[in-house]
Amino acid sequence: MASSGKLLKMRSGLFILFVWTSLSVDASTPNGCSGIPDEANALVPESSKKDSYNPGDTIDFTCQHGFTSSKKITYVCVEKKWAKLRHGVCSPKRCESPSDILNGHYIRLNGENFAFGTTIRYICNEGYQMMTQTDTRTCRDGGWDNRLPVCEEISCGLNSTETNIKVERLPYDDELIKHGHRLTFSCVGDGLKLEGESEITCQINGEWSSSFPKCVEATCPLNTTMEDLNIERDPDVEGPVKSGHRITFSCIGDGLKLKGQREITCQSNGQWSSPFPKCEEVTCTAKLKGNMKSNIKEQPGREISVKPGQTVTLHCVNKESQLKGQGRIQCQPSGEWNPPFPECTGGICGPPPYVENADTKEMAKTEYKAWEKVEYKCFDKYTLDDRPTYSGFKTCKNGERTGNIYCLNPCSVTLDTMNEKGIKLKYGPPRKIFSPHKDQIQFACLRENERMKGNSKQICSNGTMTLPECV
Numbered sequence: 258m259a260s261s262g263k264l265l266k267m268r269s270g271l272f273i274l275f276v277w278t279s280l281s282v283d284a285s286t287p288n289g290c291s292g293i294p295d296e297a298n299a300l301v302p303e304s305s306k307k308d309s310y311n312p313g314d315t316i317d318f319t320c321q322h323g324f325t326s327s328k329k330i331t332y333v334c335v336e337k338k339w340a341k342l343r344h345g346v347c348s349p350k351r352c353e354s355p356s357d358i359l360n361g362h363y364i365r366l367n368g369e370n371f372a373f374g375t376t377i378r379y380i381c382n383e384g385y386q387m388m389t390q391t392d393t394r395t396c397r398d399g400g401w402d403n404r405l406p407v408c409e410e411i412s413c414g415l416n417s418t419e420t421n422i423k424v425e426r427l428p429y430d431d432e433l434i435k436h437g438h439r440l441t442f443s444c445v446g447d448g449l450k451l452e453g454e455s456e457i458t459c460q461i462n463g464e465w466s467s468s469f470p471k472c473v474e475a476t477c478p479l480n481t482t483m484e485d486l487n488i489e490r491d492p493d494v495e496g497p498v499k500s501g502h503r504i505t506f507s508c509i510g511d512g513l514k515l516k517g518q519r520e521i522t523c524q525s526n527g528q529w530s531s532p533f534p535k536c537e538e539v540t541c542t543a544k545l546k547g548n549m550k551s552n553i554k555e556q557p558g559r560e561i562s563v564k565p566g567q568t569v570t571l572h573c574v575n576k577e578s579q580l581k582g583q584g585r586i587q588c589q590p591s592g593e594w595n596p597p598f599p600e601c602t603g604g605i606c607g608p609p610p611y612v613e614n615a616d617t618k619e620m621a622k623t624e625y626k627a628w629e630k631v632e633y634k635c636f637d638k639y640t641l642d643d644r645p646t647y648s649g650f651k652t653c654k655n656g657e658r659t660g661n662i663y664c665l666n667p668c669s670v671t672l673d674t675m676n677e678k679g680i681k682l683k684y685g686p687p688r689k690i691f692s693p694h695k696d697q698i699q700f701a702c703l704r705e706n707e708r709m710k711g712n713s714k715q716i717c718s719n720g721t722m723t724l725p726e727c728v
Contacts, residue, residue, distance in 0.1 A: 666720030
């Protein structure tokens with residue numbers, strides 16, 4: 258009985274100890290941690306997740322796909338809070354620098370430092386084309402995806418041609434026909450014409466600028482839409498107008514005249530020897546000089562135009578001018594004047610006319626006799642043009658002034674302009690340039706350590722001078 262009593266007391270003690278221990282664990286739970294701390298770009302494995310954590314419990318994070326950390330990321334539960342034991346950070350994984358390709362280069366579409374998710378695109382140099390389907394690569398978990406693109410020189414294919422067409426500028430020894438290469442075509446034999454472009458170019462996309470032409474029988478287009486134009490064919494046959502065939506034209510109706518060739522021929526290249534003529538209303542026209550006037554009040558200007566049968570009276574208006582020919586003329590059905598158009602000879606001229614950048618050498622008069630000359634001189638720094646069609650004189654001829662005078666402009670360059678170019682006059686003090694035509698100026702660099710681009714010696718040409726520049 259004594260031993261059984263001792264055993265009962267021992268079991269009771271163990272039960273009380275178990276109850277106390279259980280109460281001690283439960284009592285620590287309020288000081289534990291609930292939930293999981295936030296860690297950028299990282300996860301906690303499902304096997305480590307619990308509803309609550311006791312003080313001293315730890316959890317380890319693993320980086321998400323595409324991210325990595327140099328240190329282990331661990332948190333410990335301390336007094337209801339999570340404390341980070343190791344300060345690791347999940348950063349995007351980086352790929353090696355992208356490989357270059359022959360005859361091309363890459364550009365970055367997104368991302369930085371070639372980190373996970375960065376995408377680049379490869380571009381072929383001018384004159385080359387992409388031969389692979391994919392031109393982009395993206396930095397993945399295991400490095401760059403896709404193969405390196407390939408750029409090959411752009412070339413155009415050579416289409417087959419018929420035996421009656423000649424192709425020139427073909428490359429030698431079956432070389433590639435590269436971007437910018439031109440081919441020219443012509444027909445072999447008479448009576449053929451080219452249908453299509455005579456020259457085509459290999460374009461940057463590897464396509465020809467136009468289709469290859471063909472040689473077809475040469476025929477000339479026949480324009481039959483002009484109602485007032487009569488057309489006679491030789492030979493007088495229906496169908497296309499072939500090489501060697503001729504067409505004769507005439508106007509239908511009175512008061513019309515043919516303007517252009519009366520007869521044209523279809524040539525071997527399919528082109529007419531001359532354009533189709535037109536039928537126009539018959540008129541007589543003339544341009545009156547300054548010393549003549551007409552009696553046509555409706556046309557007070559210098560040009561007159563009248564219909565056949567109409568008469569015009571002309572007279573000289575200049576002092577001492579005389580009419581040479583008939584003063585009354587009539588327009589003929591052919592569009593010619595009868596008698597021939599007269600002219601006014603002799604006569605005096607008024608004061609000398611204005612000439613830009615020039616003045617008369619002597620005091621101007623109010624009147625000048627026939628063939629009397631007035632000499633001009635250009636202003637200072639302006640140069641008289643001495644080309645054959647120019648002179649320094651204006652001559653009174655039949656009451657009008659004749660002679661062309663032109664003064665060539667000087668060149669003007671300011672100090673500001675020279676400073677912008679980094680140049681100065683090689684000789685003499687700094688100053689503005691105002692040099693006549695054909696004057697030669699020599700420049701030097703403002704700074705000794707700079708190099709001049711362009712010729713240091715420049716010549717003024719009618720107000721224009723190409724300035725060098727120092728860089």
